[in-house]
Amino acid sequence: MAEIKLSSHQIEDAAGVFAETVQAATDRVLYQPSERAVPCPGYDTAASLFGLDSKMPEFPVAPGDQRLGALGGLRVRVGVHSRDRKLVYLPGIVLPDTHNDVRIGCLSGPDIVRDTQAQLTDLQQVLLEQVAAMHMPGVGEHAQNRQVNVGDIGHAALIAITAPEATPGIHGRVHAFVGSGLSQSVAKTGALSIARGHDTRVVSEVIVPAAQAAQIIIPRHYQVPASLGLSASEAAVGVTLAAVRSQGSSYRQPDLARNAAAVVAQYA
Numbered sequence: 001m002a003e004i005k006l007s008s009h010q011i012e013d014a015a016g017v018f019a020e021t022v023q024a025a026t027d028r029v030l031y032q033p034s035e036r037a038v039p040c041p042g043y044d045t046a047a048s049l050f051g052l053d054s055k056m057p058e059f060p061v062a063p064g065d066q067r068l069g070a071l072g073g074l075r076v077r078v079g080v081h082s083r084d085r086k087l088v089y090l091p092g093i094v095l096p097d098t099h100n101d102v103r104i105g106c107l108s109g110p111d112i113v114r115d116t117q118a119q120l121t122d123l124q125q126v127l128l129e130q131v132a133a134m135h136m137p138g139v140g141e142h143a144q145n146r147q148v149n150v151g152d153i154g155h156a157a158l159i160a161i162t163a164p165e166a167t168p169g170i171h172g173r174v175h176a177f178v179g180s181g182l183s184q185s186v187a188k189t190g191a192l193s194i195a196r197g198h199d200t201r202v203v204s205e206v207i208v209p210a211a212q213a214a215q216i217i218i219p220r221h222y223q224v225p226a227s228l229g230l231s232a233s234e235a236a237v238g239v240t241l242a243a244v245r246s247q248g249s250s251y252r253q254p255d256l257a258r259n260a261a262a263v264v265a266q267y268a
C-alpha cells in the first residue's frame with residue numbers, strides 16, 4: 001500500500017470549516033480553542049534530566065522512572081508484549097496530562113506502524129501530536145462560568161466525529177470519552193482512518209501506562225515535530241475532522257452545526 005498522508009491543506013481546511021460552522025451555530029464566547037502548542041522538550045533536555053550523555057543516539061529509560069512525567073510531549077519507542085508474547089515496538093509520545101501515573105500515547109496497527117527504528121514520518125508525528133493534544137490538561141472541562149466551550153478539544157473532537165443519528169446524548173459521550181482516554185476512544189470509532197482513493201489506512205491508538213511497558217527507548221531522531229506547526233486545537237480537531245472527511249461516504253459524516261448546538265443545549 002502506498003503511503004497515505006493528510007496534507008496541510010486538508011488539516012487547515014478542516015480546522016477552518018469547524019471554526020466557521022460552530023461559531024455560526026453558537027454564541028461566539030463559547031468558542032475558545034486552545035492556543036497552546038503540543039510540547040516537544042527535545043533530546044538534550046531528556047538526556048540531561050536522566051544524567052546521560054546527549055551524544056548517544058538513543059537511551060533506555062526504566063518503565064517505572066517517574067522522571068519521564070516531566071517530559072510531556074517527548075517522542076519515545078515503546079516495547080510491549082503482543083498477545084502471543086512477542087515483543088513489539090510502537091511509536092509513542094509521553095502524555096502531557098495530569099494523570100497520577102506516567103502514560104504514553106502510542107500508534108498501533110500495521111497500517112501506521114512500520115519500521116520503528118527509522119525516523120518517524122510526518123504523518124506519524126502529526127498523529128502523535130493529535131494524541132498528545134487530546135490529553136492536554138483541562139481537556140473536557142467547562143469554562144469558569146460553567147458554560148460549555150465548543151472550542152474545547154474534548155467537546156470539539158466529539159462534534160467532529162458524531163453522526164447525526166448519534167447527536168442526542170453527545171455531551172455525555174464527551175465526558176465518557178475523556179474519562180476513558182479521549183484519543184483512543186475516538187480512534188476506536190474508526191474516525192481517524194485516512195482514505196485516499198481506494199486505499200484506507202486504519203489508524204489505531206492505545207494508551208500505555210509507562211510502568212507496564214516492557215521497554216522504553218528515547219531516540220534522538222524521533223524528536224522532530226511535524227512540519228505543519230499545529231496548535232493543540234488544530235492537531236486535535238483539524239486532524240480528526242480531516243481524517244473523517246477523507247473517508248467520505250464510508251464514514252457517516254457529522255453535522256457540525258447540529259452537534260455544536262446539541263452540546264450547548266444539553267447543558268443549558
